[in-house]
Amino acid sequence: MTRFLLVRNIPAGGSRRAVARAARAGGAVLAVCLSSLAALAAAAPAQADDAAQPVRAVLPTPGGLSSLARIAVPSGQPVELLEAVVEEHEQEAWLILRYLAPQIVRDGGGGNGFDHEASAPDLDYLCNSEGVREFDARARQGAQIHQVVVTMLNRPLERGTSDPDVIQFNEAYRVEDGACMMEFY
Structure with a gap:
């Protein structure tokens, strides 16, 4: 399984820490500097068993999907x-x-x-x-x-x-x- 973690809000100066943490977890990373990712980066586990499921931070995906914007859907609910x-x-x-x-x-x-x-x-x-x-x-x-x-x-x-x-x-x-x-x- 290939996992794509859609990363947003990486703080300026904090991207090295976020990239290093994801790399230790076995992932290849593409990160974009935006504002603050402290909570998400801190939540990324760096345990040895995580290497079995590589994490790849992608923004946007090959089809242009992005986690940066709310998506307008027919019901009007936030998505x-x-x-x-x-x-x-x-x-x-x-x-x-x-x-x-x-x-x-x-x-x-x-x-x-x-x-x-x-x-x-x-x-x-x-x-x-x-x-x-x-x-x-x-x-x-x-x-x-x-x-x-x-x-x-x-x-x-x-x-x-x-x-x-x-x-x-x-x-x-x-x-x-x-x-x-x-x-x-």
Whole structure:
């Protein structure tokens, strides 16, 4: 699995520390100096077992995805890119796009949040806009992506871990003729 950590807010003069920390964790790094990354850099573990999962800081991704801006989605809820990863699943490459959507709520949660039904058009939109753009960019680089998975989370969660308090909406798509087609299992 290739992990892309979308890095932002690296403080001037602090980028060497952030790059060194990521390199010790086994990653190749491309970093951009913006403002303050102290919390993110300090949170990057530098343990020996992290070397098995290299971290690559990318800003922006091959398709131009960036974690710097809020993404306008049909529902109007705030959404930001957390990460873009390519994973191998049963001899297929999947492009995983993970987004922070802090106002999503469990179905039937009521209140002022966005449940899965209200967020479904956003998931489709994210695939058809950012997902297709990233899919095409990676295809031009020779990657053969078989599926695009779009995930919205109400708060950041490391991929592959679980937390019952984190709400996640996931949809899987295949890209055909420049459009996302939902995969049904």
